[in-house]
Amino acid sequence: MLFTELLKMAGLSLVANKLRTVLTMLGIIIGVSAVIALVSVGMGVRKNVTDSISRLGSNLLMVMSGSSNRGGVRGGAGSVQTLTYDDAKAIKSKIKDVAYVSPTAQGSYQVVYGHENWSTTVTGVIPEYAAIQSLTMQSGIFFTEHDVDVRSRVAVIGTTVATNLFGSVNPVGKKIRVGNAPYTVIGLIASKGQSSVGQDQDDVVLIPLTTAQERLLGITYVRSINVQVANADKMDEVQANIEKLLRQRHRIRAGAEDDFNVRNLTSLMETMNETTTMITLLLGSIAGISLIVGGIGIMNIMMVSVTERTREIGIRKAIGATYNSIMMQFLIESTMISILGGIIGIFLGIGLAQAISKFGNFTTVISSESIIASFGFSLFVGVFFGMLPARKAAKLDPIDALRYE
Amino acid sequence: MSNVVTITGVKKLYKMGSEIVAALNGVDLKIDSGEFVALMGPSGSGKSTLMNILGCLDRPTEGSYKLLDKEVSRLSDDELAGIRNKTIGFCYQNFNLLSKLTSLENVELPAIYAGFNKTERRKMAMAALEKVSLADRAEHLPSELSGGQRQRVAIARAIAMKPAIILADEPTGNLDTKSTVEILQIFRDLHAGGSTIILVTHEPDVAQSADRQILVKDGKITKDIITASTDERIDII
Numbered sequence: 086m087l088f089t090e091l092l093k094m095a096g097l098s099l100v101a102n103k104l105r106t107v108l109t110m111l112g113i114i115i116g117v118s119a120v121i122a123l124v125s126v127g128m129g130v131r132k133n134v135t136d137s138i139s140r141l142g143s144n145l146l147m148v149m150s151g152s153s154n155r156g157g158v159r160g161g162a163g164s165v166q167t168l169t170y171d172d173a174k175a176i177k178s179k180i181k182d183v184a185y186v187s188p189t190a191q192g193s194y195q196v197v198y199g200h201e202n203w204s205t206t207v208t209g210v211i212p213e214y215a216a217i218q219s220l221t222m223q224s225g226i227f228f229t230e231h232d233v234d235v236r237s238r239v240a241v242i243g244t245t246v247a248t249n250l251f252g253s254v255n256p257v258g259k260k261i262r263v264g265n266a267p268y269t270v271i272g273l274i275a276s277k278g279q280s281s282v283g284q285d286q287d288d289v290v291l292i293p294l295t296t297a298q299e300r301l302l303g304i305t306y307v308r309s310i311n312v313q314v315a316n317a318d319k320m321d322e323v324q325a326n327i328e329k330l331l332r333q334r335h336r337i338r339a340g341a342e343d344d345f346n347v348r349n350l351t352s353l354m355e356t357m358n359e360t361t362t363m364i365t366l367l368l369g370s371i372a373g374i375s376l377i378v379g380g381i382g383i384m385n386i387m388m389v390s391v392t393e394r395t396r397e398i399g400i401r402k403a404i405g406a407t408y409n410s411i412m413m414q415f416l417i418e419s420t421m422i423s424i425l426g427g428i429i430g431i432f433l434g435i436g437l438a439q440a441i442s443k444f445g446n447f448t449t450v451i452s453s454e455s456i457i458a459s460f461g462f463s464l465f466v467g468v469f470f471g472m473l474p475a476r477k478a479a480k481l482d483p484i485d486a487l488r489y490e
Numbered sequence: 491m492s493n494v495v496t497i498t499g500v501k502k503l504y505k506m507g508s509e510i511v512a513a514l515n516g517v518d519l520k521i522d523s524g525e526f527v528a529l530m531g532p533s534g535s536g537k538s539t540l541m542n543i544l545g546c547l548d549r550p551t552e553g554s555y556k557l558l559d560k561e562v563s564r565l566s567d568d569e570l571a572g573i574r575n576k577t578i579g580f581c582y583q584n585f586n587l588l589s590k591l592t593s594l595e596n597v598e599l600p601a602i603y604a605g606f607n608k609t610e611r612r613k614m615a616m617a618a619l620e621k622v623s624l625a626d627r628a629e630h631l632p633s634e635l636s637g638g639q640r641q642r643v644a645i646a647r648a649i650a651m652k653p654a655i656i657l658a659d660e661p662t663g664n665l666d667t668k669s670t671v672e673i674l675q676i677f678r679d680l681h682a683g684g685s686t687i688i689l690v691t692h693e694p695d696v697a698q699s700a701d702r703q704i705l706v707k708d709g710k711i712t713k714d715i716i717t718a719s720t721d722e723r724i725d726i727i
């Protein structure tokens with residue numbers, strides 16, 4: 086009964102001082118919307134990273150040349166070229182629970198058709214690559230084991246390459262030149278669009294691995310071997326087996342360092358997730374500070390308001406208002422400011438996040454957690470910073486308050 | 491008649507630096523139910539201090555105050571607030587109305603803190619406004635009323651909860667002669683209806699309305715006469 090009356094009193098006093106109420110609210114509005122918008126940016130980064138890793142395939146182990154040794158001025162992964170196609174074949178045939186093995190070799194080339202030319206990455210792969218990457222063909226076919234065995238000069242191209250070289254003409258059956266040798270285009274890959282990090286996934290030319298190694302790049306090694314494990318539980322086991330097998334094959338003595346390294350993309354993803362979550366939390370807490378500043382704003386204004394209304398408080402106490410009822414009246418005022426500011430801030434924050442993704446071309450993810458957390462925090466701020474002025478009001482001596490001019 | 495107020499040996503001491511000032515220096519006072527008392531005395535004599543103690547806004551430093559046979563001099567702030575709410579009605583020289591509330595809302599205020607529901611409150615407040623003949627100004631803000639009307643609203647607020655005593659500190663101090671007469675008539679009417687009224691004034695004419703006059707000087711009661719039955723008058727000087 087009394088509580089609803091106190092609610093009404095607080096509401097009336099906020100309405101009576103509209104401008105002041107709105108200005109006080111501003112701090113909370115900015116704080117809440119900043120938390121929601123910044124966290125949505127952080128979550129967007131996280132989604133991008135996760136997506137681009139998971140697009141590589143699930144349960145993926147990546148074998149690279151070079152030691153994984155950290156520190157020291159050793160060259161990075163890939164600097165010592167020791168991995169071969171035979172290593173890939175051995176992994177496939179000798180290790181259990183391996184679903185696919187996909188070795189690749191890569192180079193950047195000018196690809197020419199007639200008068201048109203296009204700079205792109207030419208990648209040597211084996212047919213399993215298409216399965217791992219879940220490529221589908223828009224027209225033509227992907228090359229076969231046989232093409233790899235006989236080092237055919239055939240190519241499968243992405244739509245970006247096709248458009249730049251052939252325009253709207255179907256490229257299947259046409260001959261393109263790569264490194265001055267002719268390759269027959271036998272397939273056009275259906276468009277996969279941009280990756281979330283903005284990389285064009287259709288700007289590719291794929292040729293048989295052996296053709297790439299021997300006829301184009303003139304190398305005997307492969308750049309990397311991607312291994313898809315059949316079962317997520319077997320990741321560690323398969324990784325250990327690959328390491329053991331490759332040490333044998335590369336005749337590395339006990340105690341000596343590996344000349345390759347195996348990366349578990351799932352654990353890489355976990356690390357990236359941790360990092361991006363940290364970034365998100367950091368962004369959120371920076372924005373959270375502005376909420377605290379907003380709370381201090383509430384406290385300031387409420388302090389002034391209590392002083393201004395000393396006489397009113399005196400009157401209320403003289404006719405029987407208790408400590409708690411005065412305290413509640415002012416606490417409700419500050420809480421109303423923070424609740425209202427919080428609600429407006431939520432809508433503004435969501436709008437801001439959407440504007441960032443629309444006009445900034447940046448993925449944002451609006452999370453209900455950030456909305457609940459920022460609203461909850463603004464509520465806490467309203468109560469916490471409203472406490473001091475409310476207590477000041479409730480503690481006033483009625484005689485002094487009535488005498489106040 | 492039973493005692494409403496029984497004060498014995500009440501002192502109110504203030505420390506001013508190293509000195510101790512006695513605003514009240516041993517006051518004994520009994521007021522019966524239905525009495526109309528005027529408290530008089532020169533400025534600084536301790537009238538307001540006595541009123542604050544009578545009104546449970548303040549506690550005596552020493553002595554006992556029994557209100558309706560209950561010792562109230564050592565109660566907590568919230569207990570005193572409850573007593574002010576239900577047992578005491580205040581009127582002040584400067585009315586002390588809330589400027590953003592209408593007459594009716596101002597008069598309703600004590601009932602809000604007492605926890606009455608809206609219909610009960612409205613009924614009590616309207617009844618009180620009718621007693622001061624201001625029912626037709628129920629929806630007016632204090633700024634839309636004359637001084638006399640504002641004081642009548644304040645009186646309505648003081649009587650809304652049917653308190654045991656009505657305390658008025660210089661209620662006519664800010665009013666013209668005509669309004670003063672009106673207000674004093676209202677007090678007389680309330681008195682006739684059985685209310686116990688204590689009124690502070692330094693004007694002998696105003697004090698004449700009361701049945702009993704008490705003179706306070708230097709924190710002590712120096713004269714206490716029933717004027718209803720005599721023609722005696724207290725002169726302050």
Ligand SMILES: Nc1ncnc2c1ncn2[C@@H]1O[C@H](COP(=O)(O)OP(=O)(O)O)[C@@H](O)[C@H]1O
Nearest residue numbers: 504511512513532533534535536537538539540
């Ligand atoms: N809060 C206080 N602190 C110190 N002295 C006070 C206080 N209140 C009243 N006094 C002193 O007590 C005396 C009586 O004051 P008061 O009751 O207000 O007189 P009156 O109302 O009769 O004019 C005065 O001398 C005044 O200065």
Ligand SMILES: [Mg+2]
Nearest residue numbers: 534537538539
């Ligand atoms: Mg006085």
